[in-house]
Amino acid sequence: xxxxxxxxxxxxxxxxxxxxxxxxxxxxxxxxxxxxxxxxxxxxxxxxxxxxxxxxxxxxxxxxxxxxxxxxxxxxxxxxxx
Amino acid sequence: xxxxxxxxxxxxxxxxxxxxxxxxxxxxxxxxxxxxxxxxxxxxxxxxxxxxxxxxxxxxxxxxxxxxxxxxxxxxxxxxxxxxxxxxxxxxxxxxxxxxxxxxxxxxxxxxxxxxxxxxxxxxxxxxxxxxxxxxxxxxxxxxxxxxxxxxxxxxxxxxxxxxxxxxxxxxxxxxxxxxxxxxxxxxxxxxxxxxxxxxxxxxxxxxxxxxxxxxxxxxxxxxxxxxxxxxxxxxxxxxxxxxxxxxxxxxxxxxxxxxxxxxxxxxxx
Amino acid sequence: xxxxxxxxxxxxxxxxxxxxxxxxxxxxxxxxxxxxxxxxxxxxxxxxxxxxxxxxxxxxxxxxxxxxxxxxxxxxxxxxxxxxxxxxxxxxxxxxxxxxxxxxxxxxxxxxxxxxxxxxxxxxxxxxxxxxxxxxxxxxxxxxxxxxxxxxxxxxxxxxxxxxxxxxxxxxxxxxxxxxxxxxxxxxxxxxxxxxxxxxxxxxxxxxxxxxxxxxxxxxxxxxxxxxxxxxxxxxxxxxxxxxxxxxxx
Numbered sequence: 001x002x003x004x005x006x007x008x009x010x011x012x013x014x015x016x017x018x019x020x021x022x023x024x025x026x027x028x029x030x031x032x033x034x035x036x037x038x039x040x041x042x043x044x045x046x047x048x049x050x051x052x053x054x055x056x057x058x059x060x061x062x063x064x065x066x067x068x069x070x071x072x073x074x075x076x077x078x079x080x081x082x
Numbered sequence: 083x084x085x086x087x088x089x090x091x092x093x094x095x096x097x098x099x100x101x102x103x104x105x106x107x108x109x110x111x112x113x114x115x116x117x118x119x120x121x122x123x124x125x126x127x128x129x130x131x132x133x134x135x136x137x138x139x140x141x142x143x144x145x146x147x148x149x150x151x152x153x154x155x156x157x158x159x160x161x162x163x164x165x166x167x168x169x170x171x172x173x174x175x176x177x178x179x180x181x182x183x184x185x186x187x188x189x190x191x192x193x194x195x196x197x198x199x200x201x202x203x204x205x206x207x208x209x210x211x212x213x214x215x216x217x218x219x220x221x222x223x224x225x226x227x228x229x230x231x232x233x234x235x236x237x238x239x240x241x242x243x244x245x246x247x248x249x250x251x252x253x254x255x256x257x258x259x260x261x262x263x264x265x266x267x268x269x270x271x272x273x274x275x276x277x278x279x280x281x282x283x284x285x286x287x288x289x290x291x292x293x294x295x296x297x298x299x300x301x302x303x304x305x306x307x308x309x310x311x312x313x314x315x316x317x318x319x320x321x322x323x324x325x326x327x328x329x330x331x332x333x334x335x336x337x338x339x340x341x342x343x344x345x346x347x348x349x350x351x352x
Numbered sequence: 353x354x355x356x357x358x359x360x361x362x363x364x365x366x367x368x369x370x371x372x373x374x375x376x377x378x379x380x381x382x383x384x385x386x387x388x389x390x391x392x393x394x395x396x397x398x399x400x401x402x403x404x405x406x407x408x409x410x411x412x413x414x415x416x417x418x419x420x421x422x423x424x425x426x427x428x429x430x431x432x433x434x435x436x437x438x439x440x441x442x443x444x445x446x447x448x449x450x451x452x453x454x455x456x457x458x459x460x461x462x463x464x465x466x467x468x469x470x471x472x473x474x475x476x477x478x479x480x481x482x483x484x485x486x487x488x489x490x491x492x493x494x495x496x497x498x499x500x501x502x503x504x505x506x507x508x509x510x511x512x513x514x515x516x517x518x519x520x521x522x523x524x525x526x527x528x529x530x531x532x533x534x535x536x537x538x539x540x541x542x543x544x545x546x547x548x549x550x551x552x553x554x555x556x557x558x559x560x561x562x563x564x565x566x567x568x569x570x571x572x573x574x575x576x577x578x579x580x581x582x583x584x585x586x587x588x589x590x591x592x593x594x595x596x597x598x599x600x601x602x
Binding site: 007008011012014015018019021022027030033034037038041044045048049050051052053056057060061064065068069071073075076077080081082 | 098099102105107109110113117118119121122124125126128129132135136139140142143148150151194198199200202203206207209210213214217220222223224227229230231233
């Protein structure tokens, strides 16, 4: 039951972070929130037994892709119009 | 199926994962369609992608199953396997030292399905590679057009289309004179940021450049006088910049914060 | 205008939810996906065929080796494409760049921490790569961790500092070497009389049984994948953070 509660909690938090990442106008914040989203996804997959996928997502999604996004946004305009 | 509460129970309690996968997929899809910023579109694309990966991983889940790595009793190099092999070895010396055995179908249920994991593992890595490629394209668009906002981009693209559908003479000149990068096209940046809507903005731009033409065109070549529209093409050159500085002082000031202070802002955040 | 996009979004959502109703029970071990002969075969026979305890690694590098090889090629092509798009397109390094150098003295605490942490990260990357047979991990994860260590160097000092250790031509050569290792193992098993990527035929080169030949060939293949992924991840960061100028960076 505890695991199910964790599952539900992560799933709801995923929706919240996904909406937040697309809602904020500061793109650096969006990238950071997207990193949080990736890490929650990683937790969810680890909880579902897909350890390899979770490991890959932790390194790739939460690590490298966030860094690459931030590195790109530094060279672009930081504010977005929507 | 459709009685009161049944579908709620179906979707929200028993299959929350499937429901959330649909929700995330829709969030990503909506972002890809409706967001105007290209970086936001890419974040939406990544959310779409992870939603589909979530779906695949959800498929592979089995109740009472562990991760797809062999437990100690099934491990081909584990102690149990080794003990069995040594036992086997003492009775029959012809056999190899280790003899891992095939799992029975009842034991198959103890492990989660590894196949979706494998498919998604490579998809994640390829996803970040394609994300990097898309970001590189965004950088290039920023260099070429000075913006990654889709509506401003459309205005600029339309204007450059209009620029190229002029008379053959103007076309030849524009192809010769066209700078490799029009990122420092200050007039274009300022105008489009002041008028984000596409079609009215375009009309307004044409009007304003025509109105400003007589002051600028006299300082320049006679071809500009032949083609009223070809003034649009000129601002890339340095002489036009000097001309516009005199003729359009308010526009110029409105441009400067957008175009020129951004490096300093970047420096500040660094 | 924006609301028009909700029409396709909600129609797709309605269709997907309509389909989600017919999905098998959550975690049902008798669902079609779990009952399929392919995945059952993988679960039952991986230990016998390859002696690799981690089924995901075995399926990734052995049973589906062809797929993984071209996924690696896709990563490589993406790296080359980023290079081709951004090469020479950056703005000229004018005053901004020079003032940046004066301003950004690397922070002492950060550089000391990174100096301590980077060897550990790289060791962990090798561990993940080599231990992927018996624990979660493998070429992709180890490669990404390895590339992240170089990205960390570039973040703590600046890009030049990291490019001294891992210049971009070297990056690309290493990435190509990774693919050559992968394809080379495939062709080697072909020359030994099997099919492409049929590692069992390598038993004639290695003094081990057929199963252990597959075990070691999987390790070799993972090393190739790790090379490619590590260098491409760093090349992606180096190009994107500096707009292809490969100077200064963030």
